[in-house]
Amino acid sequence: MTPLAVTVELDYSRVAHRRGARNGFPVAAAKxxxxxxxPPGPTRFATAINEYRGIFDTGQIVLIGGEANMxxxxxxxxxxxxxxxxxxxxYEAILSSTATTPPFxxxxxxxxxxxxxxxxxxxxxxSEILDGLPVDAxxxxxxxxxxxxxxxxxxxxxxxxxxxxxxxxxxxxxPEHIVARRAGSHVNNAYFGSYTxxxxxxxxxxxVYLQSGxxxxxxxxVPYLRLVRELTRRxxxxxxxxxxxxxxxxxxxxx
Numbered sequence: 001m002t003p004l005a006v007t008v009e010l011d012y013s014r015v016a017h018r019r020g021a022r023n024g025f026p027v028a029a030a031k032x033x034x035x036x037x038x039p040p041g042p043t044r045f046a047t048a049i050n051e052y053r054g055i056f057d058t059g060q061i062v063l064i065g066g067e068a069n070m071x072x073x074x075x076x077x078x079x080x081x082x083x084x085x086x087x088x089x090x091y092e093a094i095l096s097s098t099a100t101t102p103p104f105x106x107x108x109x110x111x112x113x114x115x116x117x118x119x120x121x122x123x124x125x126x127s128e129i130l131d132g133l134p135v136d137a138x139x140x141x142x143x144x145x146x147x148x149x150x151x152x153x154x155x156x157x158x159x160x161x162x163x164x165x166x167x168x169x170x171x172x173x174x175p176e177h178i179v180a181r182r183a184g185s186h187v188n189n190a191y192f193g194s195y196t197x198x199x200x201x202x203x204x205x206x207x208v209y210l211q212s213g214x215x216x217x218x219x220x221x222v223p224y225l226r227l228v229r230e231l232t233r234r235x236x237x238x239x240x241x242x243x244x245x246x247x248x249x250x251x252x253x254x255x
Contacts, residue, residue, distance in 0.1 A: 052245040053100050060249065061102040064195065066111070069104050070094060080156035087156075111194040115157040116149045118190035129182045133175045141166075141179070159184030 052061055067073040074094035081088040122129070123146055130138065148165035155161045163180040172180060195201060202220030204210075231237040240251060 049102065050099070055245045055249070056100060056102045058249075059103060063102050063104045064107050064199070065104065066107055066109075068106055070101060073104070077156070080154060107195070107198060109194060109198045111191050112157050114194035115187055115190040118193070119149060119157070119162070119186065120146070122186060129179055129186070133178060137173065137175045138179065157187060159187045162187050 049061065055061065063070065065073040067076050071094070074091045077091040078088060081091065123142060126141065126145070130141070144166050148162055149157070151165040152161055159180075162183055166183060167176055167180065192203070196203065200220070202222060204222045204224055206223040206225040208225070228237060231240055236251075240248070243251060
């Protein structure tokens with residue numbers, strides 16, 4: 001059985017999104033897809049994942065990252081974030097954590113390299129970033145955009161740092177806020193693409209709380225709402241959502 005693969009990050013999903021994550025995991029696990037899938041958004045899924053610790057040893061859920069293990073991954077991340085910041089504290093906490101986690105698998109690619117390549121390729125056409133905005137408000141945007149990867153100097157290539165590289169810490173005008181949001185989406189799309197392309201992975205899509213424009217390999221995407229409707233039609237939705245983790249794999253093969 002190919003596992004459900006989860007990227008090891010600590011920032012995207014908010015507490016209000018946990019319901020989507022919690023419901024999405026059992027439905028995805030019961031779908032019967034033999035390809036790798038991964039949920040849309042790094043770990044504030046940790047709470048939802050922990051509910052399935054009873055099947056961690058089966059390898060059905062794994063964590064994916066760019067180092068040999070979780071500790072090395074956390075150490076590598078500490079140098080990419082400002083000391084004392086929220087993400088720094090979360091990665092620091094991993095070093096002293098005794099929590100049981102899913103097995104860790106090392107990826108061969110690099111999200112930073114892929115994001116950098118996508119960021120620089122956007123220089124060929126910034127019209128999507130500037131669409132509908134007064135162009136004269138961004139006289140040197142191309143120059144600033146091109147300088148962001150060098151400005152990062154080892155920092156994580158996240159939307160927050162990318163925006164700081166574009167606009168420093170200045171108070172943003174309304175057009176600049178829009179550019180910042182679009183630039184952040186560009187970074188996130190490249191991040192997701194880095195994983196889905198390397199893993200041949202799909203995403204849990206069609207969610208109520210976590211719906212986004214990100215896409216994986218469509219042939220293995222898990223359309224949550226469509227599956228909910230199908231499970232409802234078969235009158236097994238409550239069985240899936242309340243099933244013990246060990247039972248989910250069995251439900252996949254039930255008639």
